[in-house]
Every structure is written in structure tokens, then in C-alpha cells.
Amino acid sequence: MKYYDEDSYRFHKKDVPDRCFCCSQKAERLLIMRHIKSQMMVHLCPECMIENIDDYLLDNTRPWTGPQIK
Numbered sequence: 001m002k003y004y005d006e007d008s009y010r011f012h013k014k015d016v017p018d019r020c021f022c023c024s025q026k027a028e029r030l031l032i033m034r035h036i037k038s039q040m041m042v043h044l045c046p047e048c049m050i051e052n053i054d055d056y057l058l059d060n061t062r063p064w065t066g067p068q069i070k
């Protein structure tokens, strides 16, 4: 089974990178989650993530290749 698949990490059409997919607010820190209904990746603020934990899935199976920001 192949885990690395670009198509599995497509972002939702309505997702905007610097805004929360759920509440549309700009947030300092956004988390990338999988929207279970559409199976697409979306950005979420921490508040929405906690409030809507049943609708989203933390998908961290993709190897991180970017720099580590501290």
C-alpha cells in the first residue's frame, strides 16, 4: 500500500490558507485537518478544531519535508 499520494492531500475548494475553513476568521495559528465529509484538507483555528472534532480528522501521515519552525 502506498501512503504518499498527492491526490490524498488536495485542499477543499473553499479553503483559504490564512483563514479558518469553519468560522472564516483569520487566526494566528491554523491547523491542517481533513474534513471528513468531503475528504479534503482544510485549515482550522484551534477553537473550531476542538468544537468540531467529530467532523475533522488530524491527518499527519504525510512526511514533513519543510523546515522545523520553533
Ligand SMILES: [Zn+2]
Binding pocket: 020, 021, 022, 023, 024, 025, 044, 045, 046, 047, 048, 049
Ligand atoms: Zn475557526
